[in-house]
Amino acid sequence: xxxxxxxxxxxxxxxxxxxxxxxxxxxxxxxxxxxxxxxxxxxxxxxxxxxxxxxxxxxxxxxxxxxxxxxxxxxxxxxxxxxxxxxxxxxxxxxxxxxxxxxxxxxxxxxxxxxxxxxxxxxxxxxxxxxxxxxxxxxxxxxxxxxxxxxxxx
Amino acid sequence: xxxxxxxxxxxxxxxxxxxxxxxxxxxxxxxxxxxxxxxxxxxxxxxxxxxxxxxxxxxxxxxxxxxxxxxxxxxxxxxxxxxxxxxxxxxxxxxxxxxxxxxxxxxxxxxxxxxxxxxxxxxxxxxxxxxxxxxxxxxxxxxxxxxxxxxxxxxxxxxxxxxxxxxxxxxxxxxxxxxxxxxxxxxxxxxxxxxxxxxxxxxxxxxxxxxxxxxxxxxxxxxxxxxxxxxxxxxxxxxxxxxxxxxxxxxxxxxxxxxxxxxxxxxxxxxxxxxxxxxxxxxxxxxxxxxxxxxxxxxxxxxxxxxxxxxxxxxxxxxxxxxxxxxxxxxxxxxxxxxxxxxxxxxxxxxxxxxxxxxxxxxxxxxxxxxxxxxxxxxxxxxxxxxxxxxxxxxxxxxxxxxxxxxxxxxxxxxxxxxxxxxxxxxxxxxxxxxxxxxxxxxxxxxxxxxxxxxxxxxxxxxxxxxxxxxxxxxxxxxxxxxxxxxxxxxxxxxxxxxxxxxxxxxxxxxxxxxxxxxxxxxxxxxxxxxxxxxxxxxxxxxxxxxxxxxxxxxxxxxxxxxxxxxxxxxxxxxxxxxxxxxxxxxxxxxxxxxxxxxxxxxxxxxxxxxxxxxxxxxxxxxxxxxxxxxxxxxxxxxxxxxxxxxxxxxxxxxxxxxxxxxxxxxxxxxxxxxxxxxxxxxxxxxxxxxxxxxxxxxxxxxxxxxxxxxxxxxxxxxxxxxxxxxxxxxxxxxxxxxxxxxxxxxxxxxxxxxxxxxxxx
Numbered sequence: 001x002x003x004x005x006x007x008x009x010x011x012x013x014x015x016x017x018x019x020x021x022x023x024x025x026x027x028x029x030x031x032x033x034x035x036x037x038x039x040x041x042x043x044x045x046x047x048x049x050x051x052x053x054x055x056x057x058x059x060x061x062x063x064x065x066x067x068x069x070x071x072x073x074x075x076x077x078x079x080x081x082x083x084x085x086x087x088x089x090x091x092x093x094x095x096x097x098x099x100x101x102x103x104x105x106x107x108x109x110x111x112x113x114x115x116x117x118x119x120x121x122x123x124x125x126x127x128x129x130x131x132x133x134x135x136x137x138x139x140x141x142x143x144x145x146x147x148x149x150x151x152x153x154x
Numbered sequence: 155x156x157x158x159x160x161x162x163x164x165x166x167x168x169x170x171x172x173x174x175x176x177x178x179x180x181x182x183x184x185x186x187x188x189x190x191x192x193x194x195x196x197x198x199x200x201x202x203x204x205x206x207x208x209x210x211x212x213x214x215x216x217x218x219x220x221x222x223x224x225x226x227x228x229x230x231x232x233x234x235x236x237x238x239x240x241x242x243x244x245x246x247x248x249x250x251x252x253x254x255x256x257x258x259x260x261x262x263x264x265x266x267x268x269x270x271x272x273x274x275x276x277x278x279x280x281x282x283x284x285x286x287x288x289x290x291x292x293x294x295x296x297x298x299x300x301x302x303x304x305x306x307x308x309x310x311x312x313x314x315x316x317x318x319x320x321x322x323x324x325x326x327x328x329x330x331x332x333x334x335x336x337x338x339x340x341x342x343x344x345x346x347x348x349x350x351x352x353x354x355x356x357x358x359x360x361x362x363x364x365x366x367x368x369x370x371x372x373x374x375x376x377x378x379x380x381x382x383x384x385x386x387x388x389x390x391x392x393x394x395x396x397x398x399x400x401x402x403x404x405x406x407x408x409x410x411x412x413x414x415x416x417x418x419x420x421x422x423x424x425x426x427x428x429x430x431x432x433x434x435x436x437x438x439x440x441x442x443x444x445x446x447x448x449x450x451x452x453x454x455x456x457x458x459x460x461x462x463x464x465x466x467x468x469x470x471x472x473x474x475x476x477x478x479x480x481x482x483x484x485x486x487x488x489x490x491x492x493x494x495x496x497x498x499x500x501x502x503x504x505x506x507x508x509x510x511x512x513x514x515x516x517x518x519x520x521x522x523x524x525x526x527x528x529x530x531x532x533x534x535x536x537x538x539x540x541x542x543x544x545x546x547x548x549x550x551x552x553x554x555x556x557x558x559x560x561x562x563x564x565x566x567x568x569x570x571x572x573x574x575x576x577x578x579x580x581x582x583x584x585x586x587x588x589x590x591x592x593x594x595x596x597x598x599x600x601x602x603x604x605x606x607x608x609x610x611x612x613x614x615x616x617x618x619x620x621x622x623x624x625x626x627x628x629x630x631x632x633x634x635x636x637x638x639x640x641x642x643x644x645x646x647x648x649x650x651x652x653x654x655x656x657x658x659x660x661x662x663x664x665x666x667x668x669x670x671x672x673x674x675x676x677x678x679x680x681x682x683x684x685x686x687x688x689x690x691x692x693x694x695x696x697x698x699x700x701x702x703x704x705x706x707x708x709x710x711x712x713x714x715x716x717x718x719x720x721x722x723x724x725x726x727x728x729x730x731x732x733x734x735x736x737x738x739x740x741x742x743x744x745x746x747x748x749x750x751x752x753x754x755x756x757x758x759x760x761x762x763x764x765x766x767x768x769x770x771x772x773x774x775x776x777x778x779x780x781x782x783x784x785x786x787x788x789x790x791x792x793x794x795x796x797x798x799x800x801x802x803x804x805x806x807x808x809x810x811x812x813x814x815x816x817x818x819x820x821x822x823x824x825x826x827x828x829x830x831x832x833x834x835x836x837x838x839x840x841x842x843x844x845x846x847x848x849x850x851x852x853x854x855x856x857x858x859x860x861x862x863x864x865x866x867x868x869x870x871x872x873x874x875x876x877x878x879x880x881x882x883x884x885x886x887x888x889x890x891x892x893x894x895x896x897x898x899x900x901x902x903x904x905x906x907x908x909x910x911x912x913x914x915x916x
Contacts, residue, residue, distance in 0.1 A: 035382040037388060037515055038516075038592065039563070047515060091380045092372075130854055135825070142855065
């Protein structure tokens with residue numbers, strides 16, 4: 001066990017944990033942020049995605065000790081109903097989710113793409129999102145939402 | 155098929171009998187019903203019994219005039235919160251936003267069958283509609299008494315009853331009954347589950363008067379997901395909760411011979427629970443439970459499961475004696491005679507693999523037992539049946555079990571959710587602590603009940619003039635109900651099997667759902683026994699649109715094969731033989747919207763590796779009709795299929811919410827395409843080997859069709875039928891027919907992976 005500081009959504013949390021424990025469990029069980037989900041534990045689906053220093057990572061395979069001083073942002077930290085990120089707003093407007101369990105992967109990955117690239121092409125969007133999983137098959141509206149968010153961000 | 159049960163306790167019945175002395179329409183008690191927890195807490199108060207013959211079991215008006223609609227089915231992400239809310243708001247004449255739909259809690263809703271067979275609106279909504287209409291009638295009667303006016307001179311606007319002639323003469327729903335329960339009997343048909351129906355005296359509105367039904371209102375449950383205000387069943391926590399992981403055998407059918415508890419002694423107090431073949435580890439801390447599950451040393455019994463080599467699966471199905479044969483559908487004329495005298499016979503066989511639910515997250519459930527009262531939080535599609543299952547699995551009376559449905563990580567049929575609920579119940583009883591069971595990815599994909607593998611044989615007799623004189627279609631496969639569609643019986647769940655209860659495999663399959671008329675026609679199905687009689691990772695059950703995609707893949711591919719044999723355009727061939735007017739309408743609508751140009755398949759004007767084609771297929775499903783035109787590109791050198799465009803004509807009768815409907819159809823198209831191109835449960839002679847997203851791939855975002863064009867046919871005066879599954883049904887055949895159109899090569903085995911397509915091309 002080790003004492004570990006984690007900067008999550010702009011606040012530093014100190015936890016006692018096995019350094020090898022994936023960040024996902026620190027977020028869900030120690031810090032009480034339920035939004036990153038367990039989907040596979042294998043970095044194959046994206047349900048656990050969070051930002052580490054602005055880049056999407058799979059928290060299910062990232063040891064908590066590897067986070068260091070990095071800034072972690074979860075979906076809850078990306079935006080709020082009052083101050084949403086454009087991709088969150090677009091997700092609601094396009095009515096994307098069905099079961100909704102996968103959305104951390106898509107939204108956090110798309111947010112990084114949109115923060116880094118203005119008006120991405122359809123292929124750039126697809127290539128940024130490839131590998132993420134949505135079992136309900138909301139692919140068509142995911143793409144609509146990312147394009148809508150890109151429009152909003154100008 | 156599904157045995158429905160009546161969970162009404164004796165105490166509830168007695169209370170119900172007592173309540174009848176109160177005059178009808180008079181509210182009783184001073185309860186408020188603002189939410190599930192509160193309503194549950196007050197169920198012992200003055201609320202009438204939670205039975206289907208009580209209006210209060212479906213509708214309540216809060217003190218502020220808002221409406222609670224208690225729904226005994228639940229939404230699997232297809233927009234039922236909106237659709238049911240619209241139906242209730244419409245009949246009650248309250249604003250849509252005034253209605254809150256509370257779903258799938260056994261303490262606040264009666265068993266309307268759970269999520270089942272795309273009947274959320276078709277059957278569940280039908281009941282909510284008549285209950286809401288009755289509530290409005292009762293409220294208008296109450297207002298008539300209060301205002302001293304005849305009921306027929308009153309109307310309702312936004313939850314306020316007022317005189318038609320003078321809006322100032324009014325009484326709001328909040329004033330009339332807010333915060334108190336209805337005490338009004340309904341005429342219940344004495345059935346539980348999907349077919350439960352309990353109307354009152356009121357007639358629902360004429361569709362021409364609809365103001366809310368039919369509108370594309372947005373889902374209110376989306377924003378809470380996007381802003382992390384909605385817990386999933388995986389997120390529920392209880393004080394003192396233990397985390398558990400199940401340990402499944404590496405070889406199907408083997409059992410633990412020796413469990414070395416010392417192998418996990420250094421891991422945070424992790425412990426083992428072993429009961430016959432039921433093996434789990436648990437710990438205070440989730441990461442410790444995970445580490446223990448990986449470290450635990452187990453010696454397993456040396457067994458050889460009766461699994462066939464996967465390469466011979468379809469031969470196994472072909473050669474196995476049928477356990478049961480059922481002639482189903484309209485049998486017409488004398489098929490054998492027609493084939494004996496036919497000038498030509500067209501006959502082909504089609505094959506469909508086992509497929510997994512492969513939910514986005516593996517199942518999770520939490521069970522807490524406190525003072526003999528059991529509470530289970532689950533994402534199961536059928537919480538009321540989970541109540542029975544827990545009762546039987548751990549031996550507690552049904553009325554001591556409270557099951558709370560909390561949205562889960564997808565479902566798509568009888569997934570792994572029911573198994574997880576029973577595992578958690580066994581462990582909560584054994585440990586005396588609340589236990590959260592979280593399955594692992596390999597358990598979610600490897601050990602969920604599978605959609606059954608099957609073969610389908612079709613033949614057509616053609617006379618000398620080129621007329622089809624006879625059609626015969628038979629499906630043969632593993633049963634769709636090896637384990638039942640719900641977890642109400644221990645012989646249907648892994649907790650039962652691993653604790654020594656033998657599987658009781660049922661028999662059911664199905665036939666094509668269409669209206670082709672031929673002079674002679676015969677359709678039937680045959681089932682074969684499961685490969686392993688308990689705790690099998692290949693036990694079969696319902697997977698979204700159970701057996702529909704496989705049957706219709708075969709039957710609608712075959713219709714194209716016959717059309718090809720006769721040199722007839724595939725749309726034209728269907729229109730010659732399909733007789734139902736609504737079927738004809740969807741076929742025409744899809745073809746027209748897609749700009750279908752009549753000609754026989756295949757195209758013969760393309761050279762080179764990259765070729766394109768179009769195909770059509772259609773299906774019925776419990777009243778709904780769907781026709782799909784698929785346009786695909788095929789790379790003959792790689793075998794890669796790119797589905798470029800789908801045009802879907804969809805008729806499910808009266809449309810409640812066209813926007814929700816379109817989203818539901820889009821999801822069906824993508825998931826159906828995924829099952830068509832990629833999905834196949836792999837296994838060897840030991841167990842299932844497709845256990846994650848690499849070994850069980852699904853459709854990637856880069857493979858999304860560029861266009862999904864949906865034509866909705868609204869029939870306001872036809873009772874709504876389902877939309878959760880029908881559009882998946884004809885999809886595979888439409889793609890197969892398009893591949894044939896592009897290449898002249900017919901693919902009769904799913905999935906159409908690049909490897910298989912390339913092989914077929916060579």
